[in-house]
Amino acid sequence: MLRTIGFPLLVLYFLYRCWRDVRYFRCLRERLGALPPSFKRTAPGSIWLHAVSVGEVMSCVRLIEELRSANRRVPIYLSTATLAGRAVAEQKMGGLVDGIFFAPIDYAFAVRGVLRTIRPAMLVVLETEIWPVLYREAKRAGCGLIGLNGRISDRAFPRYRKLRWVFSPILALPDVLFVQSETDRLRYLQSGAPPNKVKVFGNLKYDAARSQAEVPVIVSHLVTVLKPLSIVIAASTMPGSDSADVDEDDAVIQAFRELAPSNTGLLLILVPRKPERFVIAADKLNAAGVPFMRRSANAIPPELTLPCVLLLDTIGELASLFPLANVVFMGGTLAKRGGHNVLEPAMGAKPIIVGPHMENFSDIAADFRSHSAWLEIPGPEALANAVQQLLGDPQRCQDLGTRAAELASRNTGVAPRAAAEILKALDLAIPVLHPNTLARPLLWLLSKVWRVGNRAKQKRDQARSRALSCPVISVGGIGMGGAGKTPFVEILADTLRKRGHQPAILTRGYGRRSSDQAVLIAAGELATTWYTGDEAQIFVRSKLAHVGIGTDRWATGKLMEERFHPSVFLLDDGFQHRRLHRDLDIVLIDALNPFPGGDVFPLGRMREPLEGLARAGAFVITRAQPGRQYAGIRRVLKSVNPAAPIFLATVEAHGWQPSEPVSEPVVAFCGLGNPDAFWNTLGELGYAPAFRWTFGDHHRYTPRELRRLAFQARAHGAGSLLTTEKDAMNLPMNVSEIIAPVTLHWLKIGTAMAGLDELLAMANIPKV
Numbered sequence: 001m002l003r004t005i006g007f008p009l010l011v012l013y014f015l016y017r018c019w020r021d022v023r024y025f026r027c028l029r030e031r032l033g034a035l036p037p038s039f040k041r042t043a044p045g046s047i048w049l050h051a052v053s054v055g056e057v058m059s060c061v062r063l064i065e066e067l068r069s070a071n072r073r074v075p076i077y078l079s080t081a082t083l084a085g086r087a088v089a090e091q092k093m094g095g096l097v098d099g100i101f102f103a104p105i106d107y108a109f110a111v112r113g114v115l116r117t118i119r120p121a122m123l124v125v126l127e128t129e130i131w132p133v134l135y136r137e138a139k140r141a142g143c144g145l146i147g148l149n150g151r152i153s154d155r156a157f158p159r160y161r162k163l164r165w166v167f168s169p170i171l172a173l174p175d176v177l178f179v180q181s182e183t184d185r186l187r188y189l190q191s192g193a194p195p196n197k198v199k200v201f202g203n204l205k206y207d208a209a210r211s212q213a214e215v216p217v218i219v220s221h222l223v224t225v226l227k228p229l230s231i232v233i234a235a236s237t238m239p240g241s242d243s244a245d246v247d248e249d250d251a252v253i254q255a256f257r258e259l260a261p262s263n264t265g266l267l268l269i270l271v272p273r274k275p276e277r278f279v280i281a282a283d284k285l286n287a288a289g290v291p292f293m294r295r296s297a298n299a300i301p302p303e304l305t306l307p308c309v310l311l312l313d314t315i316g317e318l319a320s321l322f323p324l325a326n327v328v329f330m331g332g333t334l335a336k337r338g339g340h341n342v343l344e345p346a347m348g349a350k351p352i353i354v355g356p357h358m359e360n361f362s363d364i365a366a367d368f369r370s371h372s373a374w375l376e377i378p379g380p381e382a383l384a385n386a387v388q389q390l391l392g393d394p395q396r397c398q399d400l401g402t403r404a405a406e407l408a409s410r411n412t413g414v415a416p417r418a419a420a421e422i423l424k425a426l427d428l429a430i431p432v433l434h435p436n437t438l439a440r441p442l443l444w445l446l447s448k449v450w451r452v453g454n455r456a457k458q459k460r461d462q463a464r465s466r467a468l469s470c471p472v473i474s475v476g477g478i479g480m481g482g483a484g485k486t487p488f489v490e491i492l493a494d495t496l497r498k499r500g501h502q503p504a505i506l507t508r509g510y511g512r513r514s515s516d517q518a519v520l521i522a523a524g525e526l527a528t529t530w531y532t533g534d535e536a537q538i539f540v541r542s543k544l545a546h547v548g549i550g551t552d553r554w555a556t557g558k559l560m561e562e563r564f565h566p567s568v569f570l571l572d573d574g575f576q577h578r579r580l581h582r583d584l585d586i587v588l589i590d591a592l593n594p595f596p597g598g599d600v601f602p603l604g605r606m607r608e609p610l611e612g613l614a615r616a617g618a619f620v621i622t623r624a625q626p627g628r629q630y631a632g633i634r635r636v637l638k639s640v641n642p643a644a645p646i647f648l649a650t651v652e653a654h655g656w657q658p659s660e661p662v663s664e665p666v667v668a669f670c671g672l673g674n675p676d677a678f679w680n681t682l683g684e685l686g687y688a689p690a691f692r693w694t695f696g697d698h699h700r701y702t703p704r705e706l707r708r709l710a711f712q713a714r715a716h717g718a719g720s721l722l723t724t725e726k727d728a729m730n731l732p733m734n735v736s737e738i739i740a741p742v743t744l745h746w747l748k749i750g751t752a753m754a755g756l757d758e759l760l761a762m763a764n765i766p767k768v
Helices: 002-020 024-031 037-041 054-059 061-070 083-093 108-118 132-140 157-162 164-171 182-190 217-226 248-262 275-288 318-324 343-347 359-370 380-391 394-410 414-428 440-463 485-498 534-542 553-563 610-615 631-640 675-684 703-715 735-739 756-761
Strands: 046-050 076-080 099-102 120-126 144-150 176-179 198-200 230-237 266-272 292-294 308-311 327-330 352-354 472-477 503-507 518-521 546-550 568-572 584-590 618-622 646-657 666-670 691-694 720-724 743-753
Touching: 002 024, 024 083, 024 099, 037 099, 046 061, 046 108, 054 061, 054 076, 054 083, 061 076, 061 083, 061 414, 076 083, 083 099, 108 132, 120 132, 120 414, 132 144, 144 414, 157 164, 157 182, 176 182, 176 414, 182 198, 182 359, 217 266, 217 308, 217 318, 230 248, 230 318, 230 380, 248 266, 248 275, 248 380, 266 275, 266 318, 275 292, 275 308, 318 343, 327 380, 343 394, 352 380, 359 394, 380 394, 414 631, 472 485, 485 503, 485 534, 485 568, 485 584, 485 743, 485 756, 503 534, 503 553, 518 553, 534 546, 546 553, 553 568, 610 631, 618 631, 631 646, 646 675, 666 675, 666 703, 675 743, 691 703, 703 720, 703 735, 735 743
Parallel strands: 046 076, 046 120, 076 099, 120 144, 144 176, 176 198, 230 266, 230 327, 266 308, 292 308, 327 352, 472 568, 472 584, 503 546, 503 568, 584 618, 618 646, 666 691, 666 720, 720 743
Antiparallel strands: 518 546, 646 743
């Protein structure tokens, strides 16, 4: 109720921010869960990292590099909550991640919008971002959920402890909470987190400390022209927490005025923490009569001479400037702001000055104090003298910098360990998209009816089951839609044929127009799609096996035994067809969507409950990514069928027909049970369609639809239409004329699998 009442106020707040800064209009749609259309190209199983602002974004750069190095096929998305964080993310990680967006507001409709679009298997929330709806909806969608680099500051801790009853159920949702220190672990526990979920992991910011960025050209030029004898950086300065607190820009400007007379070669680089402070700092410098230039001006005023100030009024460049510094003052430490991260200048072996407020980094502060690795001052009046001491004592500067660098380096290595934990959790996750509809109660009831009806049909069919003379290997699935059954049957037929067998394929022939009860086609013969249906047509054109098409697979098989004398039958899509006895039931589980909808139709997209998998002889996880073991899927399969072995199969692209596309951009279309598989394969092959069109499974294309596709191709400057082999079976004979001058290319897909010999041995097929 409170959230409903508060929503209009939230909208008014966003409109106010948009009025103050037009850049907020850019984020408004994303805040409401509407991500760019390009994000919808993502196959299920992505990683979503949430880093609220600049510091968190910078801390996860190394982490993302480690994730990319370990597995380049997993899509990675990054969300932020601030304009500055978004700007830094785009600057630092535009080529590292698949997309950057503003985090949705913590309302179900917005969070679900993001989940439906990027379909993550893993949500990683950096530091202490506790959002109840985000956590709940992520777990409901089957995502793994990790809190990383968690900390609770001195200032925030009393509030968390006081509201333990609120935070306790929320903090129980993540799979694990990796915190920075033992102090943070104890604070999480006292805030209501379960003891078994909170683990000390270290601080990710140690790995992010060493900057590889180049100094901006204008700054290098400024240093070359002015040739300063000493450079002091005032980093991330902040206003006071209230009217009685110190404004750090005022303190730094006053310190500069005190230092300038005796340090005529001084260059001060002033770096306000927040973009909205840039203009304020410039006004303060003008009012104080201090000569300065703004970095954003990108030109050196001809009258500028030392001593002077460079106002860094840009985002994301501070880290590149630390190597230039002789002394660094870290802002947020004189004002009551809890301090900022000192690890970047420390990693560069720079002498650091801090004020008395480092509450947000208490463990780092304790470490630096105990090792005398910085110079701590009591207040703003001591800043000028502290800078003067260090500028006049190079040996002390070197000693402070060396100790700081040793402390910063000692605690690195968190990023690769965190990446390993994320990928391990990703392997356990099983993403599920539940239907979001008001009809859910009715669908639940209908799914119960479906279960009862399915159980009765299975029992009746099993009682009528009949066997053929030859061994039968069934290939089927539990979900509606594609799991890669057709290419898997093809690889079995090809393997058996190479071993001297004469395989025959039994299939229903979905979508065929022929009224014949049984259609028999010898290996090597051809027939039209009208006569066979699209999937059966693929088997016919492969010429690997005899093909029998009919609803009654036993009767069709008997006819094939009389006419073709096969040595083994392959029953296509036969897991639920129990009227035919089989010697081995192979069930394919799609790695992209293993248990569609998480329930039986119509509430989900499963043909029967998971308990039905107990009768499977073997499982094959199809469309698997190399290097992954799919521990989560394995765990579910083992829970219902401990005896059945589990194999992994990967998709292989066997080439484009009739030729490879030669023009970019391209437009793609398909009509599959699982279109994500095709989009995913196109991405792996390096194709990013300018336009995509998804049709229903087994769709038969009309000339009008093809002309519309060709129109879209021309409108997007594309010369090629890409589709699948199955879809090519459903195209008119004169498709080339219809879409000209656009050309059509369809992709031949195959399956590669280790352990094929072991799998076939389970069927006890006699040797030839």
